[in-house]
Amino acid sequence: MKGIVLAAGLNTRLYPVTVAVNKQLLPVYDKPMIYYPLSILLMAGIRDILVIADPYNVSAFQRLLGSGEQLGVKFSYAVQWVPRGIADAFIVGEWFVNGSRCALVLGDNVFFGPSLEKAVSEAVNFDDGAMVFGYPVEDPRSFGVVEFDPEGNVLSLEEKPKQPKSNYAVPGLYFYDNHVVEMTKMLKPSDRGELEITDLNKAYLSENKLKVKLLDDDLQWFDTGTHDSLLHASNEVARYQRDTGTYVGCLEEVAYRMGFISKEQLKVLGKRYKNTAYGQYLQKVADGG
Template sequence: WAPRLRPLTWVISKQLLPVYDKPMVYYPLNTLVSAGIKDILIIIAPENSGLFLNLLGTGEEFGVHFSYVVQKEPRGLADAFIIGEDFIDGDNITMVLGDNIFDYDFSEHIKNFKSGGQIYVKKLDDIETIKRLGVVELDNNHKVLSIEEKPANPKSMYVSVGLYTYDSRVVKIAKNLQPSARGEIEISGNPSINNTFLEMKELEAKIFDGFWEDAGNFDTLLNAGNYMSQKNKNQKT
């Protein structure tokens, strides 16, 4: 797992690597906690389960409740909704990826969510960066017109980030997904969770302008750490 951060990830989970003064996983968890989410399911690989339990515990330190489930094999991101079906229990669900670092308050977007699928997008300036990400084309009402993974000719400057909100139908959708070319069931791409909601004309995007970094390689990991370091210094002055 996490080949872009090897050799570190040969011996430790990517989400336990430091981003400035905290383990990476603290930041996506804080994104959920600051949005008012009190019950959080953490999906972990069997070889790292003890490390996460020792680090995070019951969630008391965060003022919330953590549950855990082990993903025995990497079947894809959308598998989270299948193995988390009992936890979801017919409710709406917000998912954050463990390597996505945000400095933004999503609470209003999540609180006001009603149904369907809701993705979160950020406008970027660098076209070469955009070409490496999931590009989202929007209409004037922020309904999603298309999502393209790593397009040669992007249709917009908006990219999808690793935060998603869905209604409970996401479980059934995930169960019915066919694996992608890489053999996994996907959240984005074709076929995927997002594409299914898009075909149903029930996929909306929320634009945000705060800090975001996918800390999945050494450069972005360093950038996220530098940002948090500077933020910490600014708060002390």
């Protein structure tokens, strides 16, 4: 399975902060935002990853992440020249997907919690149709909402419904079979001129090939689309790391624990940040801490 991180868009809700910088390059506590969704793909065992960015910032992502060789993975890059919706990622990345199964994660979604690795490792083995996740929220009217039966079969999907049929929102993490590009090509742009991810999921639903996996309540999810939610996510990451002694979204650690790099390689990566708590943490992990 391959993975795509969509890190494009205008990010106007965070103006003026994002006038000159891509949102996914902003810090969520002590790491660039994009580290968090990338860590999810690595947890799932995905080592071939495409980062899709806007034309003004793709070089910044390349400087930040490089080829991926240092993590035992491969990063490729592509440009979404015009914001045409989330599902457009599969059109932009058609050459990359190339008939493979593919996971898509949004670059501004932050997930963490003890059960996260288990959830994504199970989803990566899903090979027929599509799988979305369900996360309980207090006010589902602000989200895409999924209704499902006891077996996890999706019954309906609604975008910001006035009368939600469940309290489960669909976060920005999706797993698709090897038909995802052709399914995307059959979509029609919405009224706002975009290829909507909800429409893609509904296309799978129409063929009875859409499943939902509920995320455990020990897991936290943040869509960092506003100043308040970005601050809240940063504070929660800081609290979690302080309370547990475990870092969130640490690409080097995930790569090491997944067996992508050796202990010696992890130590080398830690020395790069030796004057920071981040680098000291990597050294601690390499030493068995």
